[in-house]
Amino acid sequence: AQSVTQLDSHVSVSEGTPVLLRCNYSSSYSPSLFWYVQHPNKGLQLLLKYTSAATLVKGINGFEAEFKKSETSFHLTKPSAHMSDAAEYFCVVTSEEGYQKVTFGTGTKLQVIP
Amino acid sequence: DGGITQSPKYLFRKEGQNVTLSCEQNLNHDAMYWYRQDPGQGLRLIYYSQIVNDFQKGDIAEGYSVSREKKESFPLTVTSAQKNPTAFYLCASSIRRGPDTDTQYFGPGTRLTVL
Numbered sequence: 302a303q304s305v306t307q308l309d310s311h312v313s314v315s316e317g318t319p320v321l322l323r324c325n326y327s328s329s330y331s332p333s334l335f336w337y338v339q340h341p342n343k344g345l346q347l348l349l350k351y352t353s354a355a356t357l358v359k360g361i362n363g364f365e366a367e368f369k370k371s372e373t374s375f376h377l378t379k380p381s382a383h384m385s386d387a388a389e390y391f392c393v394v395t396s397e398e399g400y401q402k403v404t405f406g407t408g409t410k411l412q413v414i415p
Numbered sequence: 416d417g418g419i420t421q422s423p424k425y426l427f428r429k430e431g432q433n434v435t436l437s438c439e440q441n442l443n444h445d446a447m448y449w450y451r452q453d454p455g456q457g458l459r460l461i462y463y464s465q466i467v468n469d470f471q472k473g474d475i476a477e478g479y480s481v482s483r484e485k486k487e488s489f490p491l492t493v494t495s496a497q498k499n500p501t502a503f504y505l506c507a508s509s510i511r512r513g514p515d516t517d518t519q520y521f522g523p524g525t526r527l528t529v530l
Contacts, residue, residue: 343524344522391458405458
């Protein structure tokens with residue numbers, strides 16, 4: 302079985318302050334983990350992807366995520382929030398279970414306050 | 416530019432009508448997917464296709480149908496049997512071979528509203 306839990310449905314930060322979006326996963330297989338961003342009425346854009354090469358993954362727009370196997374977490378961070386970061390963020394896990402199984406988290410809406 | 420296009424962006428349908436959503440990709444990807452997105456529920460898989468002329472049901476296939484006659488195209492029909500079709504529909508694609516098979520790339524979506 303495979304699952305993803307995004308621990309916060311909404312996060313609010315002030316512009317220029319750090320961002321932390323939390324994600325925990327479970328998987329019986331060696332998973333790949335992703336973060337996607339979705340702006341209103343748009344498709345999902347890939348922010349970053351973890352496979353197994355390095356536990357700290359750098360993505361686009363200054364975001365990064367750290368894979369912690371012992372904590373089964375893959376939290377997304379950014380040192381300084383920008384107004385354009387306001388969007389919904391999805392944590393995703395995939396694994397080979399006979400076929401490529403993809404599981405999406407329920408999303409975290411990030412609000413950035415000027 | 417390579418990418419995935421979905422049309423139309425907004426679609427309105429009367430109850431009892433079938434409607435077809437278009438998805439086209441020029442990424443040369445073999446696999447294509449349809450998802451439904453509802454507020455607070457993340458994305459749920461409707462159908463997927465790994466290769467031309469073959470497709471499989473996802474988690475919520477009831478009331479939907481698809482075809483895959485061409486590699487580039489994967490249209491989704493929302494039938495009158497779908498009880499609650501108002502939602503945002505997203506199409507995605509991925510490669511089938513190589514190290515990046517688990518990465519899906521998404522289109523801009525179609526918002527369907529049933530009147």
